[in-house]
Amino acid sequence: xxxxxxxxxxxxxxxxxxxxxxxxxxxxxxxxxxxxxxxxxxxxxxxxxxxxxxxxxxxxxxxxxxxxxxxxxxxxxxxxxxxxxxxxxxxxxxxxxxxxxxxxxxxxxxxxxxxxxxxxxxxxxxxxxxxxxxxxxxxxxxxxxxxxxxxxxxxxxxxxxxxxxxxxxxxxxxxxxxxxxxxxxxxxxxxxxxxxxxxxxxxxxxxxx
Numbered sequence: 001x002x003x004x005x006x007x008x009x010x011x012x013x014x015x016x017x018x019x020x021x022x023x024x025x026x027x028x029x030x031x032x033x034x035x036x037x038x039x040x041x042x043x044x045x046x047x048x049x050x051x052x053x054x055x056x057x058x059x060x061x062x063x064x065x066x067x068x069x070x071x072x073x074x075x076x077x078x079x080x081x082x083x084x085x086x087x088x089x090x091x092x093x094x095x096x097x098x099x100x101x102x103x104x105x106x107x108x109x110x111x112x113x114x115x116x117x118x119x120x121x122x123x124x125x126x127x128x129x130x131x132x133x134x135x136x137x138x139x140x141x142x143x144x145x146x147x148x149x150x151x152x153x154x155x156x157x158x159x160x161x162x163x164x165x166x167x168x169x170x171x172x173x174x175x176x177x178x179x180x181x182x183x184x185x186x187x188x189x190x191x192x193x194x195x196x197x198x199x200x201x202x203x204x205x206x207x208x209x
Contacts, residue, residue: 001021002017002021003015003016003017003018003019003020003021003022004018004177005163006018008162008163008164008173009163009164029185029188033192037196037201040201041196041201065182068178069175069178069179072171072174072175072178073175075167075170075171076171076175079091079167079168079171087166087167087168091168092168093166093167093168095165095166096160096161096165096166096168096169097160097161098160099155099159099160104151104152104154104155104158105155107151108148108151108152108155111144111147111148111151112144112148112183114144115140115141115144115145115148118137118138118140118141118144119137119138119141119190121133121137121140122134122137122138122141125137126197126202131197134197135194135197135198138190138193138194138197139194141190142187142190142191142194145183145186145187145190146187148183149180149183149184149187152176152180152183155176156173159172
């Protein structure tokens with residue numbers, strides 16, 4: 001995160017710090033998933049108690065994410081609904097050339113909603129032990145997620161402003177950047193789930209001990 005901010009502000013060492021941090025995050029994700037697969041598939045440690053703990057942990061994580069993004073939305077609405085004189089008492093600020101909402105932003109919104117539908121399809125399919133439908137739904141979801149990430153990168157490249165352009169640039173890049181990172185991590189998580197389903201790691205009979 002720090003490396004990304006330093007890079008966007010064109011500071012020396014920002015890109016290197018960003019790459020090192022990114023590689024470290026990927027390494028931690030790999031080791032964590034490796035341990036989860038070992039514990040669940042080969043060691044049969046995912047009892048009902050462990051599963052309940054994992055679900056509770058995910059619920060608490062989602063709640064923390066809601067509060068995390070609530071802070072960004074608070075900053076956006078605070079600045080847009082009552083713009084102060086520092087930014088010209090107008091929103092968007094007069095010096096900012098905004099994007100056309102009906103181009104990439106609208107397209108990515110449609111892609112995101114579609115991916116939500118396909119991953120819900122996969123969720124219900126795996127509950128019903130419909131492996132073929134689960135795999136098809138996850139393929140669609142992964143394709144939509146990759147397409148979303150591509151369009152967001154294209155949006156950043158073509159954006160007429162950057163993160164250092166006042167509160168408007170900060171709100172836009174912080175909110176959409178963290179959201180894009182969540183989509184990226186979610187894509188990896190779905191890919192891991194897809195591979196595990198193909199390898200028949202998922203069952204509806206967890207160990208009782």
